[in-house]
Amino acid sequence: MSLLEIRGLRVTYGRGPSAVPAVRGVDLTLAAGTTLGIAGESGCGKSTLALALLRLLPSSARLAGTVLLDGEDVLGMRWGRLRTVRWAGASIVFQGAMHSLNAVHRIGDQIAEPLLVHRRETAAGARRRAAELLEQVGLPASRAGAYPHELSGGQRQRVMIAMALACAPRLIVADEPTTALDVMIQAQILRLIERLVAEQGIGLVLISHDLAVLADTCDRLAVMYAGRVVEEGPARTVYDAAAHPYGRALSAAFPRVGDPASRRAPRGLPGDPPDPAALPDGCTFHPRCPVALAGCAEEDQPLRAAGPGAHLAACVHVAGAPVDGPAGGRP
Structure with a gap:
């Protein structure tokens, strides 16, 4: 049995004709001891998906589908059970550690708090465990008495992981988890995450706009666009040989080490993801797609086999459909 199974997950904000679909039928699986990366531009539904996994969305959000954690549906849990699962079964590292930590409490006390509430540890036991966790993430135990503003950005992110x-x-x-950190600290945090996954056999869902980071860190990679997964497969395969035009565009947007041409002229993608409240008909990517066909504006595409290693992509070209002429996509 998989550690995490997401089946047909949908997240909609609001009700009636004005309802806005933020996540549209996502299916993903994660095994214990492995890492799943989720990539995409801002506004593609990545963070909404992350918050939906632990039902941390505002009351205006309506969820449908299934999120199985060790076989138990998170979306159907009662509040008391959900409150326990949020720490003991699954936890979340938010972007922007300075905004997530309490500025007026020492970091040791903040790490100890879930131990006091959920593990019923004694105060002394919680303090000892907090010190152990700090050392586990590469910070000296003596920093337990520090306030968040006394730590660097990388140190605060380590506290969040602890x-x-x-x-x-x-x-x-x-x-x-590495937003706004310099590249050296970013590398340290990513290596720390990799080590913890390997040593403790936990499952990790890592969300980022940076395909290169995910390819270097994750086992599998899912690319989201307009609230749905348009490509999924082995992380390095999706980065190096994406089958969906959007996956290729994301990969090409990052300069490659040792490739002077990509540094001088990185290939971006004109335009922006569509407004979730006004999604285009057919494939939602077709207005920006350089290889769109006429039929792409009329019919969306399901995920199809695109290569070995359960590599999937939602593109008409993957299925080898007959060319019926361009649809005005960008050259």
Whole structure:
């Protein structure tokens, strides 16, 4: 049995004719001890998906589908059970550690809090465990008495990871955990995450706009566009040989080490993802797609086999459909 199974997950904000679809029928699976990366531009539904996994969305959000954590449906849990699962079964590392930590409490106390509430540890036991967790993420135990503003950005992010590990969860969801960090600290945080996954056998969902980071860190990679997964497969395969035009565009947008041409002229993608409240008909990517066909504006495409390793892509070209003429996509 998989650690995490997402089946037909939909998230909609609002009701009636004005309802806005933010996540549209996502299916993903994660095994214990492995890492799943989720990539896409801002506005594609990545963070909404992350928050939906633990039902952390506002009351205006309506969820449908199934999110199985160790075989138990998170979306159907009662509040008391959900409250326990959020720390002991799964935890989340939010982007922007300075905004997630309490500025007026020492970091040791913040790490100890879930241990006191969910593990019923004594105060002394919680303090000892907090010190152990700090050392586990590469910070000296003596920093437990520091306030968040006394730490660097990388150190605060390590504190967030220590908090996420406090109750020994089976799953960690990390939403842009290296945002705004310099490249050296970013590399350290990513290596730390990789080590913890390997040593503790936890499952990790890592969300980022940076395809290169995910390809270097994750086992599998899912690319989201306009609220749905348009490509999924082995992380390195999706990065190096994406089958969907959007996956190729994301990969090409990052300069490649050792490739002077990509540094001088990185290939971006004109335009922006569509407004979820006004999605285009057919394939939602077709207005920006350089290889769109006339039929792409009329019919959306399901995920299809695109290569070995369960590589899937939602593109008409993957199925080898007959060319019926361009649809005005960008050259």
